Every structure is written in C-alpha cells, then in structure tokens.
Amino acid sequence: MQYVWAALGLLSVALAVVGIALPLLPTVPFLLLAAFFFARSSSRLHNWLITHRVFGPMILDWQNSGAIRPAAKKAATLSIAAVFGISIILSVPNYVLAIQAIVLGGVLTFIWTRPNG
Numbered sequence: 001m002q003y004v005w006a007a008l009g010l011l012s013v014a015l016a017v018v019g020i021a022l023p024l025l026p027t028v029p030f031l032l033l034a035a036f037f038f039a040r041s042s043s044r045l046h047n048w049l050i051t052h053r054v055f056g057p058m059i060l061d062w063q064n065s066g067a068i069r070p071a072a073k074k075a076a077t078l079s080i081a082a083v084f085g086i087s088i089i090l091s092v093p094n095y096v097l098a099i100q101a102i103v104l105g106g107v108l109t110f111i112w113t114r115p116n117g
Contacts (some may be wrong), residue, residue, distance in 0.1 A: 002041045009037030009045060016055075024083060028058055028072065035059050061117030069117035076111050080104050 016030035031049070038046035050056050061067040087100055 005037045005041030006045065009034045009041060012037060013049070028062070028068075031055050031059055032062055035063070058117070065115055065117075067115040067117035068111060072117075073111050073114075077108060080108060 012030045012034035015025065016027045016034065019025035019027040019030060035046065035049050038049055050059055058069065058072065061069060084097075084100060084104060087097060092100075
C-alpha cells in the first residue's frame, strides 16, 4: 500500500506543477493532497515537500491553522474572475453562467473566510 500512496503523491505533485501554468487546475489543493499521501508513504518525500522553498510554507500554513496567504487569495480571485470573464465573452448559455456564478462564489467565499497565512 505504501507504493500506492507514494504513486498518488507523485501524481498529485505532477498535477500541481501543471496547475501552475493552467488557471483552471488548482495548485495548492494538489500539494496538500500530495503531503497527505507522502505522510503515509515516504518520510523523505514528505519532508522534501514541506521544506520546499515555494510550496512548503503554503502547506504548513494550511496544516497548522487552515490559513491561506493573502497573495494566494488574490491570485485565486483573479483566476476565478478571468475564467468567469472568458465564459461571458464566449457567450456561454445563461444557465451555465448561473451555475458557474454559484460555484465560483462559494469557492471565493471559502477562500476569503480562511485566516491569513
């Protein structure tokens, strides 16, 4: 089972790296998932991830206090606004826009109600 956890952790890191470039794919949730998987499979990989210069502080903020850094909140908000704006420009049907508005509004509410890291 340890190999399965490690493979899922590596897959999560790969998706997080892809998410850096693609605005629709979240980065931090995949890193949190990777930390979870690595904690169950490999202390070396887990330590590498939580001591990483870029990713480590975000993971530790979340693990310690459920916090999200203000810069990450702003980046998420801009990303969500861009995706919604593109949907409007592409003349997506109104019912799809309504669903997007509800879901993305919920996501933004969740993000902005977390403590600052």
